[in-house]
Amino acid sequence: MQFKSQPKETHILNPAKNMESRRIPSEIRWDPLTGRTARICHFMKLQWPKPDFEAIVAGTQKMCPFCPEKVLDVTPCFTEDIAPEGRLQLDDMVLFPNIAPYDSLGAVATMGGQHYIPMTDITPERIRDAFKLSMLFFRRVDQIGHPESVYHIINWNYMPPAGSSLIHTHLQVFATSSEPNLMREELTAAKAYADAHQSNFWDDLVAEEIATGDRYLGKIGRSHWMLSYAPMGVAGDVLAVVDGVRATLALEDDDLMDIAKGLVRLMKAYDKMGVYSFNMNFFTGRPADDFARFHLLFSPRTFFNPSLGTPDIGALRNLFNETLCMAYPEEIKDLLKPDFDAG
Ligand SMILES: [Zn+2]
Numbered sequence: 001m002q003f004k005s006q007p008k009e010t011h012i013l014n015p016a017k018n019m020e021s022r023r024i025p026s027e028i029r030w031d032p033l034t035g036r037t038a039r040i041c042h043f044m045k046l047q048w049p050k051p052d053f054e055a056i057v058a059g060t061q062k063m064c065p066f067c068p069e070k071v072l073d074v075t076p077c078f079t080e081d082i083a084p085e086g087r088l089q090l091d092d093m094v095l096f097p098n099i100a101p102y103d104s105l106g107a108v109a110t111m112g113g114q115h116y117i118p119m120t121d122i123t124p125e126r127i128r129d130a131f132k133l134s135m136l137f138f139r140r141v142d143q144i145g146h147p148e149s150v151y152h153i154i155n156w157n158y159m160p161p162a163g164s165s166l167i168h169t170h171l172q173v174f175a176t177s178s179e180p181n182l183m184r185e186e187l188t189a190a191k192a193y194a195d196a197h198q199s200n201f202w203d204d205l206v207a208e209e210i211a212t213g214d215r216y217l218g219k220i221g222r223s224h225w226m227l228s229y230a231p232m233g234v235a236g237d238v239l240a241v242v243d244g245v246r247a248t249l250a251l252e253d254d255d256l257m258d259i260a261k262g263l264v265r266l267m268k269a270y271d272k273m274g275v276y277s278f279n280m281n282f283f284t285g286r287p288a289d290d291f292a293r294f295h296l297l298f299s300p301r302t303f304f305n306p307s308l309g310t311p312d313i314g315a316l317r318n319l320f321n322e323t324l325c326m327a328y329p330e331e332i333k334d335l336l337k338p339d340f341d342a343g
Helices: 053-057 124-143 181-197 201-212 253-271 315-320 329-342
Strands: 005-014 020-030 037-040 088-090 093-097 105-110 151-158 170-176 216-220 223-227 238-242 278-283 295-300 303-305 323-325
Touching: 088 124, 093 124, 105 124, 124 151, 124 170, 124 253, 181 201, 181 278, 201 216, 201 223, 201 238, 216 253, 216 329, 223 253, 223 329, 238 253, 253 278, 253 295, 253 329, 315 323
Parallel strands: 037 323
Antiparallel strands: 005 020, 020 037, 088 093, 093 105, 105 170, 151 170, 151 278, 216 223, 223 238, 238 295, 278 295
16 A cells, blocks of 8 residues: 655745745645545644634524424425335434435434534434434435435534534435545545455555554544545544445444544544534445445534634635645644543
8 A cells, every 4th residue: 555645845035034045845645545635734733713602603593494493394304205204303313304405315414402512512422323313214215225225425514614504413414326526436446456456445544554553543343543644624634444344334333333432532632723613424335345445534624714714625625626734644643642542
């Protein structure tokens, strides 16, 4: 496995120091699976000011369609073939069709009746239960043999900087026969890797990351947690790979809890940097894809300029899909590890 990088250097005359010569490093990294490039640069301290959450949340509850007073009145119901009861529920969580679908089988799952849950108040049990509710939906569409029941995906946009249009904590849950771009590129590359090496890329990656320890955070049950070598997030991405699992539907309840525990540990660590928003995506193969391994990415979201609300995605990322990470993933691993180990 090749962890390829190309260091670069910028030479400027520094206005802060009498136009003295100054050399600024940066680095290009190639993702070891897909070859996608990521830039490690800027090298800022990963610390952001936290906003006034009360001001952000104020007034959003009154109109919230996901709060318990409204959710069973204003959200859509499934057709009879998928859910004769209309919506799926687990304790105070509700799963219903996404009224703004981007595929045939799209749902939204509220993560309970509480409108705003601060990131460090989200418990592993709550996340596990929201995953379990999502799995109920996946199993329903799978059991009826729906043609879109191929890849089962949970995405999480937590808080507006990550793309959430609502404060109320919820998951995006969908099944699709159309792999999203990066997932398709990974699946294609993982198949090519398996054909070339008679070996599973993800198993080899986990073994390599454990051996070097450079980016490896630890193991929870069957899930291995590590920093991505070529991250997309400005404060790194954390990758979790579940041993021996090819597809979402093969995850067991214990796996869901282990994943939830890992996510909570990451939230605790990133909260200390002032990060209060993240994306989390499932990446899955089909049950027969031996070259695939179920994995997820957790990517903290923040601002290039918090006072202006400048998002952490600009032209480079939006139109070139070229990413910036503002610290070496190996250093971010050191920042996250104490909280990860503390459990
Ligand atoms: Zn709400």
